[in-house]
Amino acid sequence: MPDQTAMRSFGAMGTRFECVLAAFDRPVHRTEAAAMAEEAEFLVRDWHGRLTVFEPASAVSVINDLAFRRPVSLDPELFDLLARCLDYTRATGGRFDITVGALMHAHGFRSGKPGVPDAAWGADLVRLERAGSTVRFLDPGLRIDLGAIAKGFVLDLIREDFNAMGVASALVHGGTSSVLAIGSRPDGSAWRVRAMPDDPDAPVLHLTNEALSVSAPSGRVVASQPHIMDPAAGCPAVDPADAACVAGPSAEVCEAWSTALVIDPSLTADLPDGYRSLIRKGSAWRSSVAASVCSPGSCPSPR
Amino acid sequence: MTDIDRRQFLAHAAGTAAAFAIVPNLAARPAGVFNASNTLRVGVIGVGRQGRAVLGELGSLSGVAVTAMCDTDERRLSAGLRRVAGAQSYPTIDAMLASNAVDAVVVATPTHMHKDAALAAMAAGKHVYCECPLAHTRADCAAISQAARGANVVAAAGFQGRANPVYQLARTFYRSDSVRDMVTMRAQNNNKTSWVVPVADRATHKIHNWRLDPDVSLGLAGELGAQQFDVFHWYTERYPVRVIGRGSLRAHREDGREVHDTINCMLEYDDGAILQYSATIGNSYEGAHEVFYGTNAAIKLAWSHGWMFKESDAPTQGWEVYANRQQFHNDEGITLIAGATQLAEQGNLQDGVGLPYTSLHYALEDWINAIGSGGTPACTIGEAARATAVGIAANQAVREARPVDVDLTGL
Structure with missing residues (x-):
């Protein structure tokens, strides 16, 4: 070194x-x-x-508290982030959705114990007005939660x-599940990252100027339910993949799509150009490219 | 005041104050990131790391809109503009002040540039919040202080302890004799960091890394210590008369810096009391805190939290029975919770442990409220000038490794 x-x-x-x-x-x-x-x-x-x-003073907490009562003015960075999140929701058929905040509470993922499911969710209940740079909620039970994309955004x-x-x-x-590789290693070879560090059989991805996101329901479990919320169904995903990895240019995009793919692996076909995926279901890893171990050199196509 | 609906602003300020009186830690829910029709227009001078923190806090305060900012660094300015909707950037302070786009300004430039920015703002009739420390020389402190006395504006400084609800609560205990006879005082600021601002353009390295320039930097004693020394000034209502200091390079010996990365100071009071202060950027253990040791109890303050450690022979006071407690090795600290009585009645005492907002948030809010009410901010420029003068003396004592008298004449 x-x-x-x-x-x-x-x-x-x-x-x-x-x-x-x-x-x-x-x-x-x-x-x-x-x-x-x-x-x-x-x-x-x-x-x-x-x-x-988790902190009442955060911008997202303020939005959640006020946006049903009145339009909340946002700075350009936050406005653009929310706008992109709504785009991801449309692109993933609702499998990635930041409006799961109240659902997460209702199902006990945020408070630690299941609550009453009186929550509202759905990207159509969020109004972004670019002219005034404001956000407004159309239902008092709506809450946004950017936990599924925040790490990719900051990367x-x-x-x-x-x-x-x-x-x-x-x-x-961040937590080994959100990875950013800048350039290659000093010796010129790609950064090598195992998709799931605690799984010795998991494939190793070769990353050069790329990001990687891994979503899996194996983390937090509440009342025997996995922690991947399926916004399209309004409840925790019933039969999610064991893991979904997405690699590509933007960490944020990878984050959104890995969240969607772990809920619905069939969305692999809809991945944006330049992104590739690895899905584990049972003991088998399935790649959106031919090889089980992806690298820029070995991937014949992004899909 | 111009451009502000005074009655509405007063109502807001009074409402905030009343809420604080009930449950400080839960109150002052920021009305937001939203724009009200009547707002205090604030400009931020300097949008480096601290300036961006200021932008974030101002964005969470009701009745405030950041309308302008300036910085000599284009990249920082661009980042600042992305953080605020609708703000204009200006190439110079004068251009910003001449634009009539602001009612008040926050000075978040390097310390040695505070004077020119603060004087220009006050001369233009703008309310001023100047970051801590107030300036890098005693003469500049005096100049800012004099200008503030003659200006018809609300001028405050970022000595944040004075507006911090936990520190305010702890001070009531200190002043009400819970500590009894003060034995000694100690404070530290440990934070492992480089104190280097990375820059792509080597030509701007010295400008951005002014804290490592011994010609203008107040070192750890002035840049970090002054903020903490002020807590002791505020609690004891006294100032040290002499400082003995030592400093050395312990963690960053190889990059050519001259400003010490580790210091120790002893601040002496005229009755023999001592405030021991240490700071290092080579280790983070126990962070930043201040401790008052009294014959009945010790009070430890750590910005978002505070505790009281009672002596075994100290008289029992009723409220302790219900207090939240925290174990520190062999000592048990009573958590100092603002609004604890009400929270206890609601069964929510645990919710009050720790402050929901940063000290910077409370300091800026206090200044905004003082503007709205026409009142006095928690930290006036005069208090800031004296606290900074102590920091300047401490830095001199460290640099010259000799005792330095604290001279507060005319401040």
């Missing part, structure tokens, strides 16, 4: 983030490399504070930051 390598890990967004900055487009002192990693931490913490539903921002600062090679992940 060259002397200028920097590493940093920190807790945020309910998980642990780790950064490795391995190479730069110019000579960089180790302290400056460390400072770049600190910038990534600052960025993640900043957005955690804005997007979390894309980190890439912007790192690119501007001249980071040529880096790997960043």
Whole structure:
């Protein structure tokens, strides 16, 4: 490892983030490399504070409290993020949907115990007005929850930051399920990331200037139910895949689609251009490309 | 006040204050990120890391709209504009002040640039919130303080403890003799960080890394310590008379910096009391906190949280029976919860542990409310000038490794 390598890990967004900055487009002192990693931490913490539903002062909490009563003005970054989320909902046939917030509460995923399912959900209950940069809810029971996309969103921002600062090679992940590879490894080979680190049989993906998102219902379980909410059905997914991985240029897009694919693997055919998937059902991994181990060089096509 | 419906603003401010009086930790739900028709138009000067934090907090306060910002760095300015809907950017402070787009400004520039920005804003009749520390020299502190005395505006500074509900609550205990005779005081600020701002353009490195420039930086003692020293000034209503300090490079010996990354100070009071202060950017253990040690109890403050540790021979007060407690190795701390009585009656005492908002949020809200009510902010420029002067003396003591007298004459 060259002397200028920097590493940093920190807790945020309910998980642990780790950064490795391995190479730069110019000579960089180790302290400056460390400072770049600190910038990534600052960025993640900043957005955690804005997007979390667990803190009453967050922007999302404020939206959830007020948006039914009156239009809530949003800054351009947040407005654009919500707009893209609604696009993802349309593209995934409702399998990815940030309006599951109240559903998550109703089914006990947020409070820790199942509640009364008086929740409203559905992207059609969200009105975004670009002219005034406002959001409004059409039902008092609606709540948004960006937990399924927040990590991908901030990873894309980190890439912007790192690119501007001249980071040529880096790997960043949040909880191992959201991964951003900048450039390749210093030796020129692709970053190699096992789809599920705790599964030795899981395929290893080769990432160069790509992101990876892994969704699986094996994490949190409430009342014996998996934690993947199916917004189209209004309840936890009944027969989800065991894991869905999506790799491609944008971490945010990967996040949205991995969430959708774990609920409905048949959506693989609808993946945007430039993205590829791996689905595990039972013990078998099925790839959207021919090989079970994907790499840019070995993938014949993105689908 | 201009452009503000004073009655509405007063009503808002009074409502906020009343809510705080009941349950400080649950109140002041930000009315939002929404625009009201009558708003205080705020401009932010400097949108680096702290400036962006200010933008975020202002966005969560009702009756406030960030309408303008300026910064010499295009990338930062662009990031700031993405954080606020409808704000205009200006190339200079003068251009922003001349635009008539703001009623008030937040000065979040590097410390050594505070004076020019604050003086220009006050001369233009704008309310001012200046980040902590107030300035990098005693002369600049005096100039800002003098200007504030002569200006018909609400001028506040970001010494955040004074507006923090937990610190306000703890101060009532301190002032009401719960601690009894003060024995000693201690504070620390540990945060493992580089103190480096990474920049793509090497030519701007020194500008962005002013905290590592010994010509303008107040070092850890001034940049971090002044904020904490002020808590002791506020509680004890006294200032130290002399500072002894030492500093060294312990974690960042190899990058050529001169500003110490680890310091220790002893602030002496005229009656022999001592405030021990340590700060390092080489280790994060126990973060930032302040402790008052008294013959009856100790009070520990950690910005979002506070605790009281009672001595075994201290008289029992009724409220402790219902108090929330937290174990620290062999010591049991009584959690200081704002609005604890009401929360306890509702069976929600645990909900009050920790503050929902940042100290910066409360400080900015206090300033906004002072503008609305025409009142005095929690931290005036005069108090900020004196606290900064202590920080400047502490930094000098550390740099020169000799005792330095604290001179508050004229501040």
